[in-house]
Amino acid sequence: MNNSVKSLLAVLFGLIAGALLMALTGHNPVEGYKYLIQGGLKNPERIGNTLATATPLILTGLSVAFAFRTGLFNIGAAGQMLFGGFCATAVGLSLDLPRALLLLVMVLVGFIGGALWAVVPGFLKAKYNVHEVVSTIMMNWTAYWTVYYVIPGYFKGASLETESRQLPPEAMLHQQWLSDMFQGSYVNLGLFIAVIAVLVVAFLINKTTLGYELKAVGFNRHASEYAGIAVKRSIVLSMFISGGLAGLAGVAQYTGNASSMQIGILPSQGFDGIAVALLGINAPIGVLVSALFFGILYSGRGFMSAMTEIPPEIADSIIAIIIYFAATSILIERLYRKLKLRRAANKKQGE
Amino acid sequence: MDYVVEMVGIRKEFPGIVANDDITIQLKKGEIHALLGENGAGKSTLMSILFGMYQPDRGVIKVNGKDVRISNPNVANKLGIGMVHQHFKLVEPFTVTENIILGSETRKYYFGLDVRSAAKRVEELSKRYGLNVDPYAKIEDISVGMQQRVEILKMLYRDAEVLIFDEPTAVLTPQEIQDLQGIMKNLVNEGKSIILITHKLKEIKAVADRCTVIRRGKTIGTVEVADTSREAMAEMMVGRSVSFKVDKQDSRPGKTVLEIQSLTVKNSKKVEALKGFSLDLHAGEIVGIAGVDGNGQTELVEAITGLRQAESGTVSLNGKALNGLSVRQRNESGIGHIPEDRQKRGLVLDYTIEENLILEVYNRPPYSKNGLLQPAAIRKHAEHIIQSFDVRSGTGGRSIVRSMSGGNQQKAIIGREVERDPDLLIAVQPTRGLDVGSIEYIHRRLIEQRDKGKAVLLVSLELDEVLNLSDRIAVINNGELVGIVKTSETNERELGLMMAGYQKEEAPHE
Numbered sequence: 001m002n003n004s005v006k007s008l009l010a011v012l013f014g015l016i017a018g019a020l021l022m023a024l025t026g027h028n029p030v031e032g033y034k035y036l037i038q039g040g041l042k043n044p045e046r047i048g049n050t051l052a053t054a055t056p057l058i059l060t061g062l063s064v065a066f067a068f069r070t071g072l073f074n075i076g077a078a079g080q081m082l083f084g085g086f087c088a089t090a091v092g093l094s095l096d097l098p099r100a101l102l103l104l105v106m107v108l109v110g111f112i113g114g115a116l117w118a119v120v121p122g123f124l125k126a127k128y129n130v131h132e133v134v135s136t137i138m139m140n141w142t143a144y145w146t147v148y149y150v151i152p153g154y155f156k157g158a159s160l161e162t163e164s165r166q167l168p169p170e171a172m173l174h175q176q177w178l179s180d181m182f183q184g185s186y187v188n189l190g191l192f193i194a195v196i197a198v199l200v201v202a203f204l205i206n207k208t209t210l211g212y213e214l215k216a217v218g219f220n221r222h223a224s225e226y227a228g229i230a231v232k233r234s235i236v237l238s239m240f241i242s243g244g245l246a247g248l249a250g251v252a253q254y255t256g257n258a259s260s261m262q263i264g265i266l267p268s269q270g271f272d273g274i275a276v277a278l279l280g281i282n283a284p285i286g287v288l289v290s291a292l293f294f295g296i297l298y299s300g301r302g303f304m305s306a307m308t309e310i311p312p313e314i315a316d317s318i319i320a321i322i323i324y325f326a327a328t329s330i331l332i333e334r335l336y337r338k339l340k341l342r343r344a345a346n347k348k349q350g351e
Numbered sequence: 352m353d354y355v356v357e358m359v360g361i362r363k364e365f366p367g368i369v370a371n372d373d374i375t376i377q378l379k380k381g382e383i384h385a386l387l388g389e390n391g392a393g394k395s396t397l398m399s400i401l402f403g404m405y406q407p408d409r410g411v412i413k414v415n416g417k418d419v420r421i422s423n424p425n426v427a428n429k430l431g432i433g434m435v436h437q438h439f440k441l442v443e444p445f446t447v448t449e450n451i452i453l454g455s456e457t458r459k460y461y462f463g464l465d466v467r468s469a470a471k472r473v474e475e476l477s478k479r480y481g482l483n484v485d486p487y488a489k490i491e492d493i494s495v496g497m498q499q500r501v502e503i504l505k506m507l508y509r510d511a512e513v514l515i516f517d518e519p520t521a522v523l524t525p526q527e528i529q530d531l532q533g534i535m536k537n538l539v540n541e542g543k544s545i546i547l548i549t550h551k552l553k554e555i556k557a558v559a560d561r562c563t564v565i566r567r568g569k570t571i572g573t574v575e576v577a578d579t580s581r582e583a584m585a586e587m588m589v590g591r592s593v594s595f596k597v598d599k600q601d602s603r604p605g606k607t608v609l610e611i612q613s614l615t616v617k618n619s620k621k622v623e624a625l626k627g628f629s630l631d632l633h634a635g636e637i638v639g640i641a642g643v644d645g646n647g648q649t650e651l652v653e654a655i656t657g658l659r660q661a662e663s664g665t666v667s668l669n670g671k672a673l674n675g676l677s678v679r680q681r682n683e684s685g686i687g688h689i690p691e692d693r694q695k696r697g698l699v700l701d702y703t704i705e706e707n708l709i710l711e712v713y714n715r716p717p718y719s720k721n722g723l724l725q726p727a728a729i730r731k732h733a734e735h736i737i738q739s740f741d742v743r744s745g746t747g748g749r750s751i752v753r754s755m756s757g758g759n760q761q762k763a764i765i766g767r768e769v770e771r772d773p774d775l776l777i778a779v780q781p782t783r784g785l786d787v788g789s790i791e792y793i794h795r796r797l798i799e800q801r802d803k804g805k806a807v808l809l810v811s812l813e814l815d816e817v818l819n820l821s822d823r824i825a826v827i828n829n830g831e832l833v834g835i836v837k838t839s840e841t842n843e844r845e846l847g848l849m850m851a852g853y854q855k856e857e858a859p860h861e
Contacts, residue, residue: 209719212706219701225658226688226696227710228679341366 003281006329010279011293013332014322021317027310036315039303040296046303048178048185052257054295055187056081058194059249060273061280061287062201063114067242068282069205071218074239076121076136077246078270079143080114084247085254086147087113089164089261092171093155099170106171107193107251114247115240117143122239126232132239140266148263157260164261173256190252195288197245202284204241214238246270275319279326294319354413355380355544356401356432356513361410363396370396371407372568376546378513383535383545385559385576387552387588389786390757393568394548398515401546402434403427433506434515439498443491447484448473451505476507481537495644496527503534514538515546520554521783524643525814525847532558550588550786552581553815564588589788599798602822605634607670608806609655609775614664616650624650626830627664632775637797637807639821639838641814641846647830648810649691652779655808656688657681668775682711687773689764691780691810693757697764700753704744705733707752708767732770740766741792758789765796776800779810794820814843828852 019029040050060077067074074080088110095102121135157163173189205211217224217234225231249269254261276294280286301315325332356378363371370393378384388394399405401412403421412419414430421427427434441450448470457465470486477484482500490498499519506514516535520528535545535558547559555562555576562579564571564587571587586592609632618624625647632638640648653659655666657678666673673681682688690696698707709718709729717728733748742763744750752760761781768776778797782790797820801807811817817824818838826833826849833849 207723209714209722209724212713212724216699220699222695223697223699226690228682
């Protein structure tokens, strides 16, 4: 069975389960889904907001998927995103450059910030065989507390202790014509960064010798060693790229969707990235589509709960159930095979 | 007739493939009955059915003349059928006795574990069948051959009357194979019955009474082993005549290609696994390394190919020292390597054949330009190797290697290495686990390389293979070179003694 079919089935089952949940709690599922989808796509502004919500998810999903394709389980996208976003914000608040140049520097610094945060676990894995799941999680908290300390210390906001200063308009990804096009939505240049990243990663993975090397190391370290590939360098490089992508998510989130950084929050998009990658079968285009789908659910749930009595948590439950189905797609496959066998047997008996 | 086990007209179908098609096998009491067939012929499926892991679609199983339905392995155990698996299922830190009683522990006072009385019984059984196993030894401390005996004891402890041996000699040394054959004969003399699954004809000749041959899921026939020649059985198995003697002319050694001088290498446990090893290898000859598994062969090969750092000594290729060069640099300077473990080292199983065939050359033109892969050139390269090395797969070059049979995987590796046209070809266990047809083919290819003036280093645990292919044989024991002999001037017995560490009477000179 095709992998993308499996993902679509997971979504379908998730939606059915969500409908059951709504029905069980005494609500009308048809109405619920109507408002959920309207909330995400009703008018240009809502569509724009959905795209903006999806932007960091595309990038964190891409980060996790890239690592996964090269045999690494990067669950530290949250920390890399936070640190990348922090670096970009710090540059935006400190440097005074022409806008185009400033934004370019911020994107670059955001990428490098996230990348450095992931290189540490990458290096530990390559050199000392420390498992990246452990070290990336620890790096999440290192980022969390670093931001917690540095923001109030050096970039404190005007009124609140727990927030950075507002970024000046030149240092934000916000673009007026884009907002106008979507009738006042907060969609911003981050979306383009995300789409470009999807294309670049797809190209890198499928068409280049570097992608060939990194994937080979991910699939089989011993065979790569045998082939003369520098395995340790590849691991570090994979983590560098993966972390950089998560860093870009931070740029999109903190200098595009938001205009300042709060302390004490580990961005949930980091972990949602794992779900996005899983549903997107670790393929760049798949990640794009699944992130957009998550964007609709996230931005539509508020509207749903405003228009009906259905609690917004139902949307979260639907997402959770979809993840379960995506993660257990092997069960779906087994069911499918059993049905097919039975049908074949029935046919034979019919003859 | 009194058959202990009868499987009549067994059919088993898997999606897309008929694994067993009307197979019949009848096991007499007190005989060793060989089940012979190539890889993928349906041997394992048939035995899994007997052992209750699969249910047959059609057919009857009788044990001691009674129809039975074996729905799971526990039922098989109760019926007195035991299986010695190819890959042992033992708990390493446990003692022999603890492993044997696992799942049917002897108790005292309800909760207390009674190891002592169990150990006594294990010892009795061990003595009776000549197994010579220490019931209190830990599994991790005993040899592979001993571990296999523990597996046998496990079955005897559970009063198995019928023992199934699944490729039992794949992991054993020549000496251990002989011992095992002795044990099998003891078992039969004591009234047990044995089914021996194998594709090695020599072993069948040595121990089996009768032999049932299957090919592509069908029974070809059952023969009396004593009245049937090896060639005849091989023909039944493969479906065409097979030659065992490899045809080759005398070698015409040329200049020195590989020069190893007092090479010392440590293994992963930081123990010296290779000690002061020296060897010269010339163009146009095959030198075989004979030795029991784990005597430094792996370290030797890894030190030559650069996968492992040498402690001291030098390796030179065509007169240039390789010390300090990376794996890639060594590859490029003319080393081809058919690795011991094709799935771990030789292939990226989740890549397609096309991708695997450029594993060492992906970064060079014409397969890539400016860091971009060139699919057209890669495809052409793959098609060429697939054609000339007869690599068979479902969907040609785009097949995922994982889905291919072991023989075809190996042919792909050999094709890849030979096509790179290396001066030195290192072939480690090139035919392990392959069927007769593939072995014959691979042997011809290796000799072809030699005749083209390449140097071939053959490392194999199969003494027959070493004797058949090599022009000279270097015997290794405990990491040291015992001696180098000319193949035409030695025999299996002498090599066996040297492999055990006895020096050749007259010191070998060249």
